[in-house]
Amino acid sequence: MEIDNLTPAELRVWRAFPRGESVNFRTGDDEDPADGTDWGPERTVRAAVLRSLLLNGPQEDGEIPALKLSGARISGVLDLRYGTTDHAVRLSHCLFEGVPLLYGARLRQLNLSWSVLPGLTAATMRVEGVLRMTDCRLRGPVRLGGAQLSGALFLDRAHLTSADTSEPMLQLNQVTVGDDLWAPGLRVDGEMRLNGATVTGSVNLNGTRLNRPGHHALDGETLTVEGDLLMRDAQVRGWIGLRGARVAGRLDLSYASLSNPGDAALRASSCTIGELWLRKSPHIDGALNLRRAQIDVLFLEPDVVPAEVLLSSLVYTTLTPHEPAERRLPMLERDGDGYVPHAYEQLTAAYLRVGDDHAARLVRLAKQRRHRTTLPWYGRLWGHVQDATVGYGFRPLRACVWLLSLLAIGSVAYALHHPRPLKPSEAPDFNPVFYTLDLLLPVISFGQEGAFAPEGGYQTLSYALVIAGWILATTVFTGVTRTVSRQ
Known part of the structure; x- marks a missing residue:
């Protein structure tokens, strides 16, 4: 680009470039460049001039060129x-x-x-x-x-x-x-x-x-x-x-x-x-x-x-x-x-x-x-039982409460009405507490359950105690296994 074609504003930028000097056309610090559409030729620089400076601008020995506008x-x-x-x-x-x-x-x-x-x-x-x-x-x-x-x-x-x-x-x-x-x-x-x-x-x-x-x-x-x-x-x-x-x-x-x-x-x-x-x-x-x-x-x-x-x-x-x-x-x-x-x-x-x-x-x-909640109805039912009894094994003290409660119910019931001995000559002395424990604990035997046979409603009670004992034993075993696994 020929220097003769430059406007005064562009000429000022052209001459400052070889020495890396700044050219500032601003009239105040609060000036908004968005208002630049109203600026006249005295503040207008063609992009083609800047392109020529950056790609093939003049240089001076001992100076570092820069475009600062x-x-x-x-x-x-x-x-x-x-x-x-x-x-x-x-x-x-x-x-x-x-x-x-x-x-x-x-x-x-x-x-x-x-x-x-x-x-x-x-x-x-x-x-x-x-x-x-x-x-x-x-x-x-x-x-x-x-x-x-x-x-x-x-x-x-x-x-x-x-x-x-x-x-x-x-x-x-x-x-x-x-x-x-x-x-x-x-x-x-x-x-x-x-x-x-x-x-x-x-x-x-x-x-x-x-x-x-x-x-x-x-x-x-x-x-x-x-x-x-x-x-x-x-x-x-x-x-x-x-x-x-x-x-x-x-x-x-x-x-x-x-x-x-x-x-x-x-x-x-x-x-x-x-x-x-x-x-x-x-x-x-x-x-x-x-x-x-x-x-x-x-x-x-x-x-x-x-x-x-x-x-x-x-x-x-x-x-x-x-x-x-x-x-x-x-x-x-x-x-x-x-x-x-x-x-x-x-x-x-x-x-x-x-x-x-x-x-x-x-x-x-x-x-x-x-x-x-993701299980079928029978799985949910069994889950509710485990939750209510021992909290899925995370609350084992609940099992003790249930066992003691059932032990008390059975002991009182059978103390008031002794079941009939199957073989009177061979039967041990009846003990309502250990008889109830025999029903509740499926693994342990005190010799009471096999020697006596309750009748009527007491027989139904014995079935309920056996079922409850198995449920409690299963849930307790599950809880103990989970506890050992965590340890």
Whole structure:
């Protein structure tokens, strides 16, 4: 481009470039670049001029060229597709009339902070340093799919919105970030796509506002984060999809508000997570899907748990905070997959690790009662008998109470009416207590039952005691076996 064709504003930028000097057209710190449509030629720079500078700009010996421009209206389309530039680029507080085309470009560093853009097309772009879009306002999709950033990506307080929702607003799928993805306060009216992305550092989405009701608000399928994924105080309208994601550190949803009525609010199935924090948050409005997830520390407060959960094959090492079993069990009863034995075993194991044997027994008792609802009528009937007698073996003292009660009833009954001896000459002296024990205990014999024969109603009583004895003995044996297995 010939220097004679430049406007005074462009000439100023052209002359500052070789020395890396800044050019600032702003008239005040409170100036809004969204009003840039009213800026005249004195603040307008053609995109073609910037392209010429970046690809083949003048240089001076001993100086480091850089494009540093603030407060300008950039007319036309900045087209750097497949281009390579070794110069730092800072276009802050600017108004872009066209969508910058950076597809496949290679840049040293790019800073678009506080600018207003109609969108950004930069898929497969490579940046050796950082990409900074702090406080940017974008009125169309940001396409960064497959981009490779050696440094960090800054999107803090950026706002993305568009009337066209046919494609994701923020496309970071398959992106590789060599440092942090720093985006606290980000606002996206549409889908934020992170599936297949790799972040060497942490992802900071604290205070974000993601709005796409009934659809994907955050798609992070197979996302890999070597640090933490922070979403404290986030507000998400739509669902978060993290199927197959791996977060080495903490997935922190403390104080977050998740809402997707009628469907899942958080889908983290098949995830591998160091720590999952769901605490100090409002009740999740939607289902919580943790199927097949593997979590080292699950920080889950009962008040956060939604009306429906999906916990099939969920594995966690530690469950915190420590809550009574009565507070945890309703979560298992809300499982949309129905009766999931593994979920009860996981909760039991969590209580046993902290030495709360009482809570572990309550969970296993609840498991047996839930299992009973899946049986045919005769299985349910037998289950009710075991529950009422000895609590499926987890409350063995009940058997003692039943045995003593039946022993007292039988002893009194047979003391008042001695049964007839079968062989009077050979029969031992009748003892109502040991006779009743003979009826109740099927294994032990005191020689009383076989020597006497009750009649009428007392014979019916003897049959009832024998049956009750067998039931109690079976349930006690079951309880003892389960206790030995736990030991």
